[in-house]
Amino acid sequence: MKTRITDLFGIEHPIIQGGMHFVGFAELAAAVSNAGGLGIITGLTQKTPELLANEIRRCRAMTDKPFGVNLTFLPVLKAPDYPGYVRAIVDGGVRIVETAGNNPQKWLPGLHEAGVKVIHKCTSVRHSLKAEAIGCDAVSVDGFECGGHPGEDDIPNFILLPRAAEVLKIPFVASGGMADGRSLVAALALGADGMNMGTRFIATKEAPVHEKVKQAIVAASELDTRLVMRSLRNTERVLNNTAVERLLEKERALGANLKFEDIIEEVAGVYPKIMLDGDMDAGAWSCGMVAGLIHDVPTVQELIDRIMHEADTLIRGRLAGMVAI
Numbered sequence: 001m002k003t004r005i006t007d008l009f010g011i012e013h014p015i016i017q018g019g020m021h022f023v024g025f026a027e028l029a030a031a032v033s034n035a036g037g038l039g040i041i042t043g044l045t046q047k048t049p050e051l052l053a054n055e056i057r058r059c060r061a062m063t064d065k066p067f068g069v070n071l072t073f074l075p076v077l078k079a080p081d082y083p084g085y086v087r088a089i090v091d092g093g094v095r096i097v098e099t100a101g102n103n104p105q106k107w108l109p110g111l112h113e114a115g116v117k118v119i120h121k122c123t124s125v126r127h128s129l130k131a132e133a134i135g136c137d138a139v140s141v142d143g144f145e146c147g148g149h150p151g152e153d154d155i156p157n158f159i160l161l162p163r164a165a166e167v168l169k170i171p172f173v174a175s176g177g178m179a180d181g182r183s184l185v186a187a188l189a190l191g192a193d194g195m196n197m198g199t200r201f202i203a204t205k206e207a208p209v210h211e212k213v214k215q216a217i218v219a220a221s222e223l224d225t226r227l228v229m230r231s232l233r234n235t236e237r238v239l240n241n242t243a244v245e246r247l248l249e250k251e252r253a254l255g256a257n258l259k260f261e262d263i264i265e266e267v268a269g270v271y272p273k274i275m276l277d278g279d280m281d282a283g284a285w286s287c288g289m290v291a292g293l294i295h296d297v298p299t300v301q302e303l304i305d306r307i308m309h310e311a312d313t314l315i316r317g318r319l320a321g322m323v324a325i
């Protein structure tokens, strides 16, 4: 399949694995790239730029295909060493960066000068247009269904994607709720040039997370996610568990008075405990509604081959059959 996204990134299939904290290690990124998609290492999971440089080297040793690095610009007072991370990316020869969170404008000239293509993740048409205006090469349009931070507009992909298609000139991928060949064909029909998946890639053999995380996703239905931190305007879609129920109870009790400090136990530093140790009630962790469509733990190659085969069959079979005379 050839789209503006496969052309832009030099990949075989229009499928991207979004950055995921404590999931996007070299093993997963390399597996996705080796299977013809675009794997992405999560920059900030590496505590220092030196560790990120090492992770990039590890990934390069596992694949000779293109892969990217995610840089999430967090709304925090004490910012991580972003200049150091950008240097590690450029010096490491990485040519694709997925940015997310705050506006990446400040970093674009340096990245572009080094020949890096930037895809910015946006949860609204407004932010997508802004990303295009400041010179991003592509955007990942993240609907309300998505695991992680869906923003505050609550617009699902059935509306968001065609709206993005109406106004954007640069290529974009559909993100949030994507799981299979049906998702890919639907995303293309709605105007996207490919799809980005998070949650689906966690439930794969190569994802270097605890087996209990994969099983929790397989066991979950589309009804099992919750939105937390709404009143802090830092909404996150997470899988329900006892920590999330406790967090929501605090949100109900404190209302508009809720501060980040009140929920620190449920949200700060919980990812290594969950992803690496399999301590499933340690806190709130991002998970999409798409969990309801995830019923197995295939290898990444099996997953991507299955998606491409299903998409091909859908287009040439079911859809072509409907318009055939």
Ligand SMILES: Cc1cc2nc3c(=O)[nH]c(=O)nc-3n(C[C@H](O)[C@H](O)[C@H](O)COP(=O)(O)O)c2cc1C
Residues within 6 Å of the ligand: 017, 018, 019, 020, 021, 023, 042, 070, 072, 099, 100, 101, 121, 142, 145, 146, 147, 148, 149, 175, 176, 177, 178, 196, 197, 198, 199, 200, 285, 286, 287, 288, 289, 290
């Ligand atoms: C466990 C988990 C951690 C994530 N961490 C990040 C992150 O650190 N930075 C980021 O930009 N997006 C992060 N995301 C969002 C994904 O990159 C992607 O946009 C999202 O998962 C798409 O929705 P889906 O889960 O329905 O496929 C995370 C998602 C999950 C499920």
